[in-house]
Amino acid sequence: MDTAMVIDIGRSALWVTVLVCAPLLTVALAVGVFIGVIQAATSINEMTLSFIPKLAALGVALLLFGSWQLVTLVDFTRGIFQRIPALFS
Known part of the structure; x- marks a missing residue:
């Protein structure tokens, strides 16, 4: 496993985290601002x-x-598991 692969996996993980959290955080922010007003x-x-x-x-x-x-x-998890064989070659 080289540095580029680690950085790519980390970047992908962070992007998936942002994508998954964004709808819930946006709804919570909007409702909080509305209730605050x-x-x-x-x-x-x-x-x-x-x-x-x-x-x-x-x-x-x-x-x-x-x-x-x-x-x-x-x-994302399937993509990580599909990369496992590439680690040993």
């Missing part, structure tokens, strides 16, 4: 108020994006 407009300063909407939104996002995330992770 609502709290600022109504002067309600309850810290736990944003927890339930974020949890519900993340559940919906997992239902929408979960299968795609799983397919992306499985494809």
